[in-house]
Amino acid sequence: MLDETIITRAIIETYTKEFVNNLKSDVIIAGSGPAGLVASKFLADAGLNTIIFERKLSFGGGMLGGGIMFNKIVVQDEAKRILDLYSIKTQEYEPNYHVADAVESVAKLTSGAVDAGVKIFNLISVEDVKIDDNNNVTGVVINWTAVEKAQLHVDPVTFKSKCVIDATGHDVELVKTVLKKIPGAKLNTPYGTIIGELPMHAEIGEKILIETTKEIYPGLYVAGMAANACSGGQRMGPIFGGMLLSGEKVAQMIIKKLK
Numbered sequence: 001m002l003d004e005t006i007i008t009r010a011i012i013e014t015y016t017k018e019f020v021n022n023l024k025s026d027v028i029i030a031g032s033g034p035a036g037l038v039a040s041k042f043l044a045d046a047g048l049n050t051i052i053f054e055r056k057l058s059f060g061g062g063m064l065g066g067g068i069m070f071n072k073i074v075v076q077d078e079a080k081r082i083l084d085l086y087s088i089k090t091q092e093y094e095p096n097y098h099v100a101d102a103v104e105s106v107a108k109l110t111s112g113a114v115d116a117g118v119k120i121f122n123l124i125s126v127e128d129v130k131i132d133d134n135n136n137v138t139g140v141v142i143n144w145t146a147v148e149k150a151q152l153h154v155d156p157v158t159f160k161s162k163c164v165i166d167a168t169g170h171d172v173e174l175v176k177t178v179l180k181k182i183p184g185a186k187l188n189t190p191y192g193t194i195i196g197e198l199p200m201h202a203e204i205g206e207k208i209l210i211e212t213t214k215e216i217y218p219g220l221y222v223a224g225m226a227a228n229a230c231s232g233g234q235r236m237g238p239i240f241g242g243m244l245l246s247g248e249k250v251a252q253m254i255i256k257k258l259k
C-alpha cells in the first residue's frame with residue numbers, strides 16, 4: 001500500500017535538508033553548461049564543497065544542442081583528455097578534430113559532477129550577488145526560475161560561499177549585476193568593464209579563453225563563454241574544448257586559493 005503523503009514528505013524533507021546544508025559552501029557556480037560542470041567536478045574532487053544553480057530544467061547548457069541542433073560536438077587534441085577522463089567516446093574525424101555525442105557528453109559530465117559530490121539545484125536562477133563590507137562577492141541571491149518567468153514579486157534568498165563562478169555563458173549575468181549594482185566596480189579586464197564577445201574566430205577564441213578565464217572581480221570568477229564575453233574574446237561556434245579547459249582552469253585557480 002503506497003501512501004502518497006509519504007512520497008510528498010520524502011521529497012520535501014530531503015530537498016529542504018540539502019538546501020539548508022548548502023547555505024554556506026566553498027564554491028557556488030551559476031550555470032551547468034560544460035564549463036560549470038567541469039569546474040564543479042575538479043573542485044569537488046579537491047575536497048571543496050561545491051554547488052551549482054541552474055536556471056533550466058536540463059543540464060549542459062549549449063552543449064546539448066551541438067551545432068544547429070545536430071547533437072554532436074567537436075573538441076581539439078588538447079581537450080580530448082578531459083572527455084577521456086569521463087569515458088566519453090570520441091571519433092577522430094580528421095587530425096585534431098574529435099567528434100563526440102552531445103547527449104553522452106552532457107550526461108557523463110553531469111554524472112561526473114554528481115559522483116564527485118557536487119550538489120546541483122536546477123530550476124533556480126541566480127538573480128543577484130551577495131557582497132561583504134568591502135564590496136567583495138561572497139555569495140549569491142537566488143529565486144525559483146518559475147517566479148522569474150512569471151515576473152512575480154516574491155523576494156529571493158541568499159547562499160554564501162568563499163568563491164562564486166559566473167558560468168552563465170554568453171549573457172555573463174553575474175558580472176553584469178556587479179557592474180550595475182556596485183558603484184565604481186572595476187573588472188579585471190583591459191578597460192575595467194565588460195568588453196563583449198568578438199565575432200567568430202574558432203582558433204583565437206579557443207586559445208584566448210584560457211587567458212580570459214580569471215577572477216574578474218574580488219570573489220567572482222568567470223569561466224566558459226562568460227569569460228570571453230567579459231574580456232573581448234572571439235566566439236568559436238560548436239567546438240567545446242575551450243569550455244572544458246576553461247572549467248578545469250578556473251577550478252585550479254580556486255583550489256590554489258582555498259586549499
Ligand code: 48H
Pocket residue numbers: 030031032033034035036053054055056059060061062063124125126127167168169170171173223224225226235236237238239240243
Ligand atoms: C542560473 C543560469 C543563469 C542564472 C544562465 O551557455 P552555457 O553552455 O555556458 P558555457 O560557457 O559552459 O558553454 C558555452 C557553450 O555552450 C556555447 O554557448 C558556445 C561554445 N558558444 C560558441 C558560440 O560561438 O556561440 O551554459 C550556461 C548555463 C545554461 O544552462 C543557463 O541556463 C545557465 O547557465 N544560466 N543559471 N542562474 N542567472 N544564467
